[in-house]
Amino acid sequence: MKRLIAATAALLLAAGLPAPAQEFPTRQINMIVVFAPGGATDVLARIAADHMSRTLGRSVVVENVSGAGGTIGGGRGAQAAPDGYTLTVGSLGSHSAAPSIYRNIAYDPRELQPIGLIAGTPLYFVVRNGFPARNMTEFLAHVRENPGRVTNGHAGIGSTNHLACALFAHVAGVQFNNIPYRGEGPAVNDIVAQQVDSACVLAPAAVPQIQAGTMRGLLIAATSRSADVPSAVEAGLPDYIFQGWNAIFAPRGTPQPVVARLDAALRAALADPAIRQRIEGLGSIPAAPDQQGPEALSRLVRAEVERWATVVRAAGIEPQ
CATH class of the missing domain: 3.40.190.150 (Bordetella uptake gene, domain 1)
Incomplete structure (x- = not known):
């Protein structure tokens, strides 16, 4: 041995x-x-x-x-x-x-x-069902008319979602009432439950919900559309490209x-x-x-x- x-x-x-x-x-x-x-x-x-x-x-x-x-x-x-x-x-x-x-x-x-x-x-900008805006043009108009009142959920300070939302607000020139969560999952749950107005959601969490009709995608932060959601270019924000x-x-x-x-x-x-x-x-x-x-x-x-x-x-x- x-x-x-x-x-x-x-x-x-x-x-x-x-x-x-x-x-x-x-x-x-x-x-x-x-x-x-x-x-x-x-x-x-x-x-x-x-x-x-x-x-x-x-x-x-x-x-x-x-x-x-x-x-x-x-x-x-x-x-x-x-x-x-x-x-x-x-x-x-x-x-x-x-x-x-x-x-x-x-x-x-x-x-x-x-x-x-x-x-x-890829990242999607989504809103809850029932939100009055039906597309990005209407959404931006609504936010600008109500600065700091439209809620926006993300996965916590410093998360990918937070950075994506900060970049969105910077590019679009809007101001949100930001709500941090302990992860993307809880933020998505509150979008589905219509407890928060909008969110920046990454594809694996966004696509199933968009396809199920439990929330609406206003744009994908890319140059071409996906999941029948308009691209950033189509939505009027060509500089908002994020992955x-x-x-x-x-x-x-x-x-x-x-x-x-x-x-x-x-x-x-x-x-x-x-x-x-x-x-x-x-x-x-x-x-x-x-x-x-x-x-x-x-x-x-x-x-x-x-x-x-x-x-x-x-x-x-x-x-x-």
């Missing part, structure tokens, strides 16, 4: 890999989603987690840790043991704009270990063989036609091969941190 153990250790040393990395995973993996259930980040995370569980041979269990624009969950994920058993699914807001919005954020997105991009997420994203991160210092295993599992999910169809059916855009992997995600995050620092200053968003 001692000879067998010694031989195994020698093989591992020869391969340059520690035993835990060779064996990974040996138990359940926890995947922190930085927003409440029901929003785009949550939906895409669960699609990825389900397929990755099958590839890795171990359960990948989603845990929702919401609050402070995703930075509470982001902080918990960043401070977890760097062993690959705690992952974080973040967004444009929580993992690129947050450093410009929160003074005491517990992590720097650029210093995390990127795993990979899941998907890009969020969701990606998987691990704590800094996670062993590279473990990162490679997780990267391969995510790539396998995105290569599965059934998974791509599910993501596309939600109005999102699965990461293309050249957008996948840790290096591509690292480049994206660094560019986005710099870009949103400029946008946040221009929009006059005060750090919290």
Whole structure:
């Protein structure tokens, strides 16, 4: 037996890999989603987690840790043991704009270990059923006639939805009564319940509700229409082009063989036609091969941190 153990250790040393990395995973993996259930980040995370569980041979269990624009969950994920058993699914807001919005954020997105991009997420501007405006022209006229009275829900200060709404107000020259929630899901629930007038909602949460007729889409922040919703150009706001994203991160210092295993599992999910169809059916855009992997995600995050620092200053968003 001692000879067998010694031989195994020698093989591992020869391969340059520690035993835990060779064996990974040996138990359940926890995947922190930085927003409440029901929003785009949550939906895409669960699609990825389900397929990755099958590839890795171990359960990948989603845990929702919401609050402070995703930075509470982001902080918990960043401070977890760097062993690959705690992952974080973040967004444009929580993992690129947050450093410009929160003074005491517990992590720097650029210093995390990127795993990979899941998907890009187009954004819809929606209103509750019963809102008097039937299109964007009427909506803007109504808001301008009632400055600060039309309510606008978002997923929390610094979230992708908050940034999208701030950019919308800046481009359109309007003023809302902004209502922050602990995630996109709760904001969407209040739109459906007609408790809030409007919201900026990412495709995975918006498209099913628009198609079900439980809320109305006034525009998609893109150059072409989708889900029978007018494009920003058609709606008269050609400068309002916006796309969020969701990606998987691990704590800094996670062993590279473990990162490679997780990267391969995510790539396998995105290569599965059934998974791509599910993501596309939600109005999102699965990461293309050249957008996948840790290096591509690292480049994206660094560019986005710099870009949103400029946008946040221009929009006059005060750090919290």
